[in-house]
Amino acid sequence: MLFNKKKKEEKKAEKERIKLVEQKTLEISEQIESVEKEYLSQKKTLEKDIAVPETEKETQSLFNKFKKGLTKTKHMLMGGLNELSGDEPIDDDYLDDLEERLLASDIGLTTTEKIIKIIDTKLADNDIASQSEAVSTVKTVIHNILDYGDVSLPTAKSGPTVYLFVGVNGVGKTTSIGKIAAHFKQEGKKVLVAAGDTFRAAAIEQLAEWCRRADVDIIAKDINSDPAATMFSATARAVAENYDVLLCDTSGRLHTKKNLMEELSKMQKVIKKNIPDAPHASVLVLDANTGQNAIMQTREFSALIGLDGLIITKLDGTAKGGVVIGIVNEFEIPIYYIGVGEGINDLQPFSARLFADSLFE
Numbered sequence: 001m002l003f004n005k006k007k008k009e010e011k012k013a014e015k016e017r018i019k020l021v022e023q024k025t026l027e028i029s030e031q032i033e034s035v036e037k038e039y040l041s042q043k044k045t046l047e048k049d050i051a052v053p054e055t056e057k058e059t060q061s062l063f064n065k066f067k068k069g070l071t072k073t074k075h076m077l078m079g080g081l082n083e084l085s086g087d088e089p090i091d092d093d094y095l096d097d098l099e100e101r102l103l104a105s106d107i108g109l110t111t112t113e114k115i116i117k118i119i120d121t122k123l124a125d126n127d128i129a130s131q132s133e134a135v136s137t138v139k140t141v142i143h144n145i146l147d148y149g150d151v152s153l154p155t156a157k158s159g160p161t162v163y164l165f166v167g168v169n170g171v172g173k174t175t176s177i178g179k180i181a182a183h184f185k186q187e188g189k190k191v192l193v194a195a196g197d198t199f200r201a202a203a204i205e206q207l208a209e210w211c212r213r214a215d216v217d218i219i220a221k222d223i224n225s226d227p228a229a230t231m232f233s234a235t236a237r238a239v240a241e242n243y244d245v246l247l248c249d250t251s252g253r254l255h256t257k258k259n260l261m262e263e264l265s266k267m268q269k270v271i272k273k274n275i276p277d278a279p280h281a282s283v284l285v286l287d288a289n290t291g292q293n294a295i296m297q298t299r300e301f302s303a304l305i306g307l308d309g310l311i312i313t314k315l316d317g318t319a320k321g322g323v324v325i326g327i328v329n330e331f332e333i334p335i336y337y338i339g340v341g342e343g344i345n346d347l348q349p350f351s352a353r354l355f356a357d358s359l360f361e
Helices: 004-048 063-068 071-082 092-106 107-123 131-146 174-185 203-212 228-240 256-275 292-305 325-330 352-360
Strands: 161-168 189-195 217-219 245-248 281-287 310-312 335-341 347-349
Touching: 004 256, 004 292, 071 092, 071 107, 071 131, 071 352, 092 107, 092 131, 107 325, 131 189, 131 352, 161 174, 174 189, 174 203, 174 245, 174 310, 174 335, 174 347, 189 203, 189 228, 203 217, 203 256, 217 228, 228 256, 228 281, 245 256, 281 292, 310 325, 325 335
Parallel strands: 161 245, 161 281, 189 217, 189 245, 281 310, 310 335
Antiparallel strands: 335 347
16 A cells, blocks of 8 residues: 555656656756747848948938838827817816826937926926917927937047947847948048947847948957957957947846846946046937837836937837937936938938927928
8 A cells, every 4th residue: 555655656757857857858848949040030130231222323312211210200299189189178088198108209208397387387387288289389398308409429539439229129239330331431540349248149130230241350269258258359359459439238138137238237347457548429229119118118228228319220110209309308418319210321310400390391
C-alpha cells in the first residue's frame, strides 16, 4: 500500500516536471518568435527607410510638406472646431463640448484648460460673445503657444558637437539619427555616429546602413556590449580625429524602467569624460501616434537627464499631432525636427509658424 502511494507520488511529480519543462519550452519558443518578428520588422523598416530615390521628381516647399503631413491632425482639430463655429451665444454646454473636442485632438489637459480659461475670461470681459469668436480665440491661443521663434540644434564653441538621442523603442530614433547624419554630411561636416543601442542587432545594422548610404563614419561594438563603453570610444575618437559632429544613439528604453533610465544617466556622464561640455543637446525622439503618452515620456526623460529639445516623428500618419501643441505649452522646450514622411528629406526642421499656418489655412 505504501509502495503504491509512493509510486503515485513519483508519477505525479514526474507529470508536474514534464508540464513545467513543456511550459518553459513554450515560453522560450515564444521569446524566440518575438525576437524574430522584431528583427524582420526592423529589416522591413530598414529597407523602406533607406530606399531613397536617386532623383526627386519634384521639390516640395517646406510649407507644402508641413501641410501634407498634418492633414489628419488638421482634420481632427479643425473639423471638430468648425462644427462648433456659429453665431449662437456661448453657454456652459458649448464650453463642455469645446473642451471635449480639444482633448480629443490630443492637445492635452493642461493646454485645454488654459484655452478654456482664456475664453471664460474674454467672455466675462465681453470681448467675445458668439461661438465663432470662441473658435477664433482658440486659433489665436494656439498660434501664440507655438510662435516663440524657430530654433535649431545648438553647436559647440569649439571641438566636436555632441548630440545624445533618447527615446523608447519604435519611435523612429535610429532612422532620425541616420537622416540627420545625412543632412550634416550634405552641409560638408565631418560626422561620426555612435551605435549605443547595443541590445538590438537590428538597430546596429540599421544605423550602419544609414551611415554607409550617408557616407559618414560609425563606431559600433558587439551586441549586448556596454553602451557606455561605446560612448567613451566615440567621444575619444571624435576629439582625436577632429570630427565636427558626433551623433549618439541609445537603446530604446521604457521611461517606466528605472534601472534602464539610470543607465542612460551613466552614459551621459561618460560622454563628459572626454568632452566636458557635452552632450551639447540631449534630444528626445517621440512618436506622434502615441498622443498623450508622448507628454508622459517627455516629463520622465526631462526629470532624469534634462532635455534640450525634441524630435516628433510620424506626424504624417496620425490625427494626434495636436500633442505637439501640448508639449510646447507645457514644457517650453524647442522642437528641432518633425517627421512628415518616410523619405530622407521628410525629417524637416520645425517651424512653429509653419506648423500653425498648416493647421489653420
